[in-house]
Amino acid sequence: MEKLIITAAICGAEVTKEHNPNVPYTIEEIAREAYAAYNAGASIIHLHVRYDDGTPTQNKERFREAIEAIKTKCPDVIIQPSTGGAVGMTSGERLQPIYLNPEMASLDCGTLNFGGDEIFVNTENMIIEFALKMNEVGVKPELEVFDKGMIDTALRLHKKGYIKTPMHFNFVMGVTGGISGEIRDFLFLKESIPEDSTFTATGIGRYEFSVATMAILAGGHVRVGFEDNVYISKGVLARSNGELVEKVVRIARELGREVATPQEARKILGLEV
Ligand code: KMH
């Protein structure tokens, strides 16, 4: 089986130090968490940035600073900025980090309820705009799908020429308002993507390690990190993103799956090497 790509979503936009004091806000904290994840075996950092007080931002200069700080500690890691940002941000705000020429960026493939009165808006025209701009600047999208219909949207936009192959999906499972993280849900998503595509799976909260295990067994790839879950086991806060990545590496080893280096991840994903 192909080597396992581990993505660390180290920061997110919604999780705070109240949830876990180790959630990074400052550039130094973000670089520290990226380094811990990278040392443990992550080859991709899915990146959100914050101001020092924890406020999420998509500010290009803040991303530049964070990326430089991460690259100083982890020179070969793949950085994948978010274009999801935080609920309520405009498309223009959200797209800023793709103009720093990262190798990848997230591309959210549909609108979903995000708990309470919150709506994470990604209209079809927005998805097309994001895809076209990513093509223009040569950034590979990771297609974030929170439900099966979002795979269908991505495939439709691929047919129309907006999204290129080979496609790389991220099944985000267990978000309030999206698909759950049970085995049948995972199989439904996995069986719905084209054979020549790759996928990562992300389990939110209590689903983090069960979804990771399903993806490892099924030949997919795995995302973990504070953006998705702050616990290393039931009721026990993780000390760092590194600790979450280490747990995935242990599970992968037990199941006979080797972990990819960043260079190996680039080959698997069809990024330039
Ligand atoms: N923060 C969420 C509203 C992404 O990074 O592309 C969106 C999100 C998805 O985190």
Ligand code: ZN
């Ligand atoms: Zn994100």
